[in-house]
Amino acid sequence: MKEAYITGVGQSEVGVRLTRSPMGLTMDAIRQALDDAGLTFDQIDGVASYPGKAHGYLGFSPIGVDEVIEVCGIKARWHMGAGEIPAQLSAIAEAANAVKTGQARHIICFRTVYEAAAMSRPDEFPPLRRDFVDGSSQWTAPFFAISAACWVAQYANRHMQRYGMTREQLAQISLNANRNALLNPNARAITKKVLTIDDYMESRLITTPFCLHDCDRFTDCSTVIIVSAGDALDEVSASPVRIAATAGAVHRHSWDQAEWMASYDTGPDLWAKTDYTAKDVDTVQFYDGFAFFPITWLEALGFCQVGEGHKFVEGGTRIARDGELPLNTAGGQIGAGRLHGFGFAHEAVTQLRGKAGERQIPGDPKVAVATSGGGPLAAALLLARD
Amino acid sequence: MSVKRPRPRLDADNRPFWTGGDAKNDGGKLYITHCGDCGEWTHPPRQFCRHCQSENVAPEAVPGTGRIDTLTVNHQAWMPGLEVPFVIARVALDGVPGVVLTTNIVGCAVDEVAFDDRVRVTFEEQDGVWFPLFEKVS
Ligand SMILES: [Zn+2]
Numbered sequence: 001m002k003e004a005y006i007t008g009v010g011q012s013e014v015g016v017r018l019t020r021s022p023m024g025l026t027m028d029a030i031r032q033a034l035d036d037a038g039l040t041f042d043q044i045d046g047v048a049s050y051p052g053k054a055h056g057y058l059g060f061s062p063i064g065v066d067e068v069i070e071v072c073g074i075k076a077r078w079h080m081g082a083g084e085i086p087a088q089l090s091a092i093a094e095a096a097n098a099v100k101t102g103q104a105r106h107i108i109c110f111r112t113v114y115e116a117a118a119m120s121r122p123d124e125f126p127p128l129r130r131d132f133v134d135g136s137s138q139w140t141a142p143f144f145a146i147s148a149a150c151w152v153a154q155y156a157n158r159h160m161q162r163y164g165m166t167r168e169q170l171a172q173i174s175l176n177a178n179r180n181a182l183l184n185p186n187a188r189a190i191t192k193k194v195l196t197i198d199d200y201m202e203s204r205l206i207t208t209p210f211c212l213h214d215c216d217r218f219t220d221c222s223t224v225i226i227v228s229a230g231d232a233l234d235e236v237s238a239s240p241v242r243i244a245a246t247a248g249a250v251h252r253h254s255w256d257q258a259e260w261m262a263s264y265d266t267g268p269d270l271w272a273k274t275d276y277t278a279k280d281v282d283t284v285q286f287y288d289g290f291a292f293f294p295i296t297w298l299e300a301l302g303f304c305q306v307g308e309g310h311k312f313v314e315g316g317t318r319i320a321r322d323g324e325l326p327l328n329t330a331g332g333q334i335g336a337g338r339l340h341g342f343g344f345a346h347e348a349v350t351q352l353r354g355k356a357g358e359r360q361i362p363g364d365p366k367v368a369v370a371t372s373g374g375g376p377l378a379a380a381l382l383l384a385r386d
Numbered sequence: 387m388s389v390k391r392p393r394p395r396l397d398a399d400n401r402p403f404w405t406g407g408d409a410k411n412d413g414g415k416l417y418i419t420h421c422g423d424c425g426e427w428t429h430p431p432r433q434f435c436r437h438c439q440s441e442n443v444a445p446e447a448v449p450g451t452g453r454i455d456t457l458t459v460n461h462q463a464w465m466p467g468l469e470v471p472f473v474i475a476r477v478a479l480d481g482v483p484g485v486v487l488t489t490n491i492v493g494c495a496v497d498e499v500a501f502d503d504r505v506r507v508t509f510e511e512q513d514g515v516w517f518p519l520f521e522k523v524s
Contacts, residue, residue: 130392130465131390131392131393132392132393132394132395133392133393133394133395134394134395136430137392138394138395138400139430139487139488140488141392142391142392142393142394142515142517143391143474143488143489143490143517143519144391144392144460144464144465144468144472144474144490145460145474145488146392146464146465147462147464149462150458150460150474151488153458154456154457154458154474154475154476155456157456157457157458158455158456158501161456161501204461205459205461206460206461206462207458207459207460207461207462207474208458208459208460208461209458210458254430256476256486256487256488257429257430257484257485257486
């Protein structure tokens with residue numbers, strides 16, 4: 001079987017209540033990724049996204065795969081826009097499978113989010129209805145556990161109860177995100193000033209133990225990752241990053257019935273598919289829709305024991321850019337906006353290519369893990385520069 | 387919490403759960419789907435047992451008592467008019483191994499709720515749906 005590589009990355013303007021249209025942002029990111037890879041539209045033969053166009057809640061996902069095929073004039077041999085896959089980054093994992101098996105040569109993978117703009121223009125983008133609920137949310141929303149914050153906070157609280165995690169330890173995720181975001185030009189609309197531990201402890205509570213700084217915020221942006229087949233690299237000008245392994249396991253697909261999040265099913269499965277081990281990893285880009293998630297990913301992927309993630313991040317030195325395992329070097333979603341998963345792949349590739357500018361980590365990094373998801377959603381990508 | 391609760395859309399699978407609190411059901415009971423073949427419980431309710439895939443399943447009244455598995459004190463008003471703070475908790479039900487319910491703990495101050503507290507179901511009716519809330523057992 002062929003190998004799969006990431007050969008181009010792109011990101012539109014990142015903002016809050018942007019006026020440029022969702023398709024405009026998507027095209028900006030696609031053009032940037034094509035330029036990065038040295039590819040043109042006529043070389044693209046696949047398109048993938050997560051979760052597909054969200055009719056009924058357009059701010060969450062305003063652009064469909066079929067629209068991109070149409071607007072870009074792509075003669076697609078393979079495409080997929082799906083929500084019932086392990087998590088956001090699984091769109092990239094599925095694209096990797098497609099190029100490995102010869103179904104396409106170059107695939108545009110995109111995730112466009114427009115929740116901040118949509119909320120400011122409800123006539124154009126009607127909000128999600130809350131009066132009737134069905135599907136899995138019927139088991140939480142009737143109790144006003146409406147945001148995922150309420151669901152995830154209960155896991156975080158249990159970690160405090162069971163393993164002794166403190167708010168000061170949890171805060172390290174947000175403080176680290178803030179430090180890194182301040183060096184990320186694409187995060188300027190989201191992070192504008194230094195966050196101190198005092199700011200953190202004094203900020204308003206959302207749902208215990210989470211305060212405002214433990215949560216990402218609605219953002220408008222499109223992020224694009226181009227996935228190419230190993231035998232098509234001679235068509236590409238950028239330095240490729242190999243997708244060495246992907247995983248997305250879930251043993252109980254429920255936000256409240258599962259004892260553990262799916263990250264704990266996915267982490268061991270990633271290592272089962274590769275000769276690399278956690279010790280080989282130079283940087284991790286872990287989904288941080290809420291600050292507790294990276295702590296679970298550290299445990300799930302074996303960077304520490306289960307129940308010790310909070311000790312791993314204590315003081316923030318290990319996860320800093322010059323630490324032993326730099327985490328969320330672009331600021332993650334807490335520092336750089338809710339890009340919904342794709343930002344982690346974008347930053348992992350940027351770091352592995354040595355193109356992260358002021359926030360570049362030292363030591364010529366060669367291996368990275370990017371993850372997305374929480375609760376029953378989990379996907380992991382192992383990325384390597386050969 | 388003066389604002390109306392988001393209301394589940396009732397169907398054949400979930401109706402016994404969301405209407406079990408009606409007093410005409412033996413004074414109001416919590417119903418969880420039980421398997422007549424393997425004896426295990428399935429929640430959310432389905433027409434198949436999630437343990438042995440049997441279709442010999444039916445809603446069964448359970449004691450309605452339990453223990454707080456985990457909780458969060460919610461301070462954010464997610465809907466206009468929602469009064470805060472309030473407690474969202476996950477309750478592990480007595481006699482129903484493997485099933486927890488997300489719910490609200492009512493009838494006491496938010497700082498009086500703790501892990502492992504013993505609780506009992508109490509129903510709140512709204513437009514033909516009986517929401518199973520829990521209160522502390524003193
Ligand atoms: Zn059974």
